[in-house]
Amino acid sequence: MSLKPRRVDFNQTWGAIRDTIKGVITLDHVPRPIWNDRFSDVYSLCVAHPEPMADRLYAETKQYLIDHVSKLLVQVQEEGEQSLIKSYYHYWSQYSVGSQYLHSLYLYLNQQHIRTQKMSDAEIIYGSSDSSGGEQMEIGELALEVWQSGMIAPLGQRLVKLLLEAIGEDRTQKTCSIPIDAVRGTILSFVEVQGYKKKGQLQLYQELFEEPFLKESGEHFKRDAAKLLQEKNVSLYMERVKAKIEEELLRARRFLHASSLSKVSQRCETHMVAEHLEFLYSECTAMVQGERKKDLSNMYDLLKSVQNAMVLLIDTVLDHIKTQGLAAIGNIDTENIHITFVENMLGVYKKYKLLIQEVFKSDQNFMGALDRACSSVINHKFGKPVCKSPEFLAKYCDALLRKSSKGISDSEVDEKLAESITIFKYIDDKDVFQKFYSRMLAKRLIHQQTQSMDAEEAMINRLKQACGYEFTSKLHRMFTDMSVSADLNNKFNAFLKQDNIDLGINFSIYVLQAGAWPLGQTVTTPFTYPRQLEKSVQMFENFYHNRFNGRKLTWLHNLCQAELKLGHLKKSYLVTMQTFQMATLLLFEHTDSLTFREIKESLQLTSEQYHRYAASLIDCKLLIADSTELKPETILRLNMEYNNKRTKFRINAAVQKESPQEIEQTMNSVEEDRKMYLQAAIVRIMKSRKILKHNALIQEVYAQSKVSFAPSIQLIKKCIESLIDKQYIERTPHSSEEYSYVA
Amino acid sequence: MKLTIKNWTGVATWRWVANDDNCGICRMPFDGCCPDCKLPGDDCPLVWGQCSHCFHMHCIVKWLQSQPVNQQCPMCRQGWKFNNK
Structure with missing residues (x-):
């Protein structure tokens, strides 16, 4: 065709x-x-x-x-x-x-x-005049x-x-x-x-069918909910509701257009969950306290999609963790309080972290609640003037890093230290921790009691990661000093060899930078060296001054230690002790008894601190005193019957223990450091801002110092006052609430 | 001999001994470091001139570099010579 x-x-x-x-x-x-x-x-x-x-x-x-x-x-x-x-x-x-x-x-x-x-697509989209005109x-x-x-x-x-x-x-x-x-x-x-x-x-579908359907379903859900509510059992109710939602979704999938699925489940949640929140909440506390995982997980699933419904659950969980945490660390009254503290706290943390992962699918809101709960528990003061947590944690780390920690493998130590960082992150007073930690580190290093240098360094790196370079710089300098000292010892020995000098003893030394080590204001005590040591000390001082011009050495006798061979007993013993203890014992070289006064006079030591050392010698039975209290007239004699199973041991442990005075001293130095830190921060801020309102200044200072501690507003105010006195800043003439920087 | 010392480990700290507390150039204390350094100690040493004046090494070097002629001690105006005794 x-x-x-x-x-x-x-x-x-x-x-x-x-x-x-x-x-x-x-x-x-x-x-x-x-x-x-x-x-x-x-x-x-x-x-x-x-x-x-x-x-x-x-x-x-x-x-x-x-x-x-x-x-x-x-x-x-x-x-x-x-x-x-x-x-x-x-x-x-x-x-x-x-x-x-x-x-x-x-x-x-x-x-x-x-x-x-x-009409073309474009005409439809941009709405050309009439679309239906015949x-x-x-x-x-x-x-x-x-x-x-x-x-x-x-x-x-x-x-x-x-x-x-x-x-x-x-x-x-x-x-x-x-x-x-x-x-x-x-x-x-x-x-x-x-x-x-x-x-x-979808317009026809929605208007003709969906709307009446949703309305009808809503009625149905309401009736259903009312029926379920009569049983007054929250966990059963939640289970039923969950099943109901599942079922309705399945039904919707079978009958309806895909666009209706979410609307159906939403409708269901509104009528069965959102409208009965009071009922669900009524058992919330009991559920959380009983840690009923299944119920909580149901509750989470139901509340998740209802706006703002979760807040109460989150708060309840937070309170619960807090209560549990406080209970876990509140009434520890054992000898190793620091270990119990850290381990209990970690226990609580891990338990609830797991719970949140399991039950609440690691929801950010719950993780946040865990964080808040832990930090409030860890920083709780238990009615004491200062929070002890930083101190405990530092002691815990010390116990792990010390040589004495027996029976724990390196990897276990490493793991425990890594975990302790979790607690560290929650601590507000990080600077207090740093003070204690550095003191303990100093003692470990000087007394050669570090278990492994690798573990030490790994720990410091962890702290650095958590808190930044500034926080650990002093700790790093301590490490540097250790290696510099090792080098110095080698050079000194080479020098001795070259000049054919025999000191009669094995001599080694740590030379430390005065500012970097947290050794307190060690009062340099007058002290006469035992004859056996004189030459060594003299030789080293000469060596050092020749090598380093313009430096002054200060001996820290309370930190020096010696290994002494005891030849007066049946067996010979090698005892590690502190220099004052050694000096005391050496006085008995040619005599068997001395009065306390005589000892002090020959060593030229002041009484109070020497008391401790002498007492420690009597405590470990190397010396015998004829009265229980040490008086100037007390006669001390060598214990010729001394017996110990071990032939090599140390007796300075008692002296090395942190005394209450030292702890107080640490706290005071923290206080001083904080003032300096805050003043520096204020000057920095004012220098860049020139003029600033009081509240804005406080806020900025707070933000800057938050990394290492949480300053009290009062302390900041005090620092502002003292800076005004020092004429770094002044109040502006027209307002007392405003400061300006004085160049 | 009843008692013999086998080993002895001494501990000492060192600090600078200068005839002044502060560096005459940067006015920072000798116990601290010069303004360019972060940490005091071996990394920021002190030096002495033959006139016996003392500065942070970094400070005096910087000063000397800024003086094309007549390199003098900034304190006493004598010619600067490092004291290398």
Whole structure:
């Protein structure tokens, strides 16, 4: 056949087409040649000569479809209300497929005639004037549109009512008298019938079906919740509600369009969770205190999606952790209080961290609560003027790093130290910890009691990571001094060898930088060296002064230690002791008894501190006193019967222990350091800001110092006052609440 | 011999002994360091001139570099010579 436009008789051709589309739309058999002929008939009508007859064809087709759908409407209703959905679905499946075929048959009309009139995407998006003004649609779309107006419009309400009943039935009886396919197909037909639209595809579905459905479901949930509430059992209720939500989601997935899923679960949560928060909360405290994991996890799942509902749960958890923490570290009254403190606290921390991971899926809010709880527990003062936690933690680290910690492998020590950082991070007074830690480190280094240098350095690096370079710089300098001293010892020994000098003893020395070591204001005591030591000390001082010009050495006798061989007993013993102890014992070289006064005079030591050393010698039974209290007249003699299973031991441990005075001294020096730190911070801030309001200044100072400690406002005020006295800053003339920097 | 010393480990601290508390150039204490350094000690040493005046080494070197001619001690205006005794 020719594609050339020709004269066509419309009525005759339309007649043929109408017969065929009747077959197409009802999915009847249409033979291929006939289909082909009708396809070309559509073409020839569209290009007919002299006038194309496309518009007429369109109008006739539309009329045909309208008539067809109204016939179907009658048929759908014929079988009665009971099977309305079923027959609707039956005819809909037929019609929707048939209309697609019809669409193909009219391909030429669609593409050449209609699409050219259609609005472009851009016109739709940017909202060109009128979209519905009698415009022609593609045949497939036309068919759907006709269905909507001819079928859904008159039947919609009735269908929806039946659908809701069907779903209600599914809810209560778990079965559905109407096949699920039909229900689902009918519901989805509301979406499909608008599927061709570029926007608002879901509008019909939402207005016609979803809204009443959600309302109905809401009522249902309310009733359900009321029923469940009667049992007054929170954990059972939560379980039921969780199951209910699951079930409703499954149902929604079976029946509804995917866009409704979240709306259904939200509706469910509103009616079953949000409206009964009081009820859920009523057992919240008990649950948390009992640590009922399953209940808590249910509670979390339910509350998660309700806005602001979690706050109370979080607070309860926080309080609980706090109570547990305080209980764990509150009443420790053992000898090793520091170890118990750290281990109990870590126990609490780990337990609740695990709980939060397990039950609350590591929710950030709960992690935050854990942090807050731990930091308030760790910084709790238990009615004492200062918080003891930094001290305990430092002691704990000391115990681990010291040589004496037996039976623990290196990796275990490392692990424990790593864990202690967790607690360190919560400590507010990090500077107090640093003071204690550095004192203990100093003692470990000087008395050669470090277990392993690697462990020491690893620990310092951890602290550096947590608190920054400034925090550990002094600790690093102590390490440097140790290596410098080792070098110095080598050089000194080489020098001795070169000059052929024999000191008579094994001599080694630590030379430390005065500022870097936390050794307190050690009062340099007058002290006469035992004869055996004189030469060594003299030689070294000469050596040092020749080598380093302009430096002054100060001996710290209380830190020096000696190893003394005791030859007066049955066995010979090697005893490590402190220099004053050694000097005392050496006095007995040529005599067996001396009075306390004589000893003091020959050593030129002041009484108070020497008291401790002498007493320690009596305590370990190397000396015998003839009275229990040390008086100047007390006679001391060597214990010739001394016996000890071990032949090598140390007796300076007692002297090395931190005395209460030392602890107090540490606290005082912390206080002083804080003042300096705050003043420096204030001057820095004022120098850059020139003029600043009181509150703003306090805030900035607080922010800067937060890394190492939490200063009290009072202390900051005091520092501001003292800086005003020193004329670094002054109050501005027009306001007492404002300061300016004095250049 | 009843008692013999086998080993002795001495502990001593050192500090600078200068004829003044503060460096005459930067006015910082000798116990501290010059303004360019962060930590006092071996890394920021003191030096003495033959005129017996003493400065942070970094300070006096900087001073000498800024004086193209007549390198003098900033305190007493004598010619500066390092005292290397």
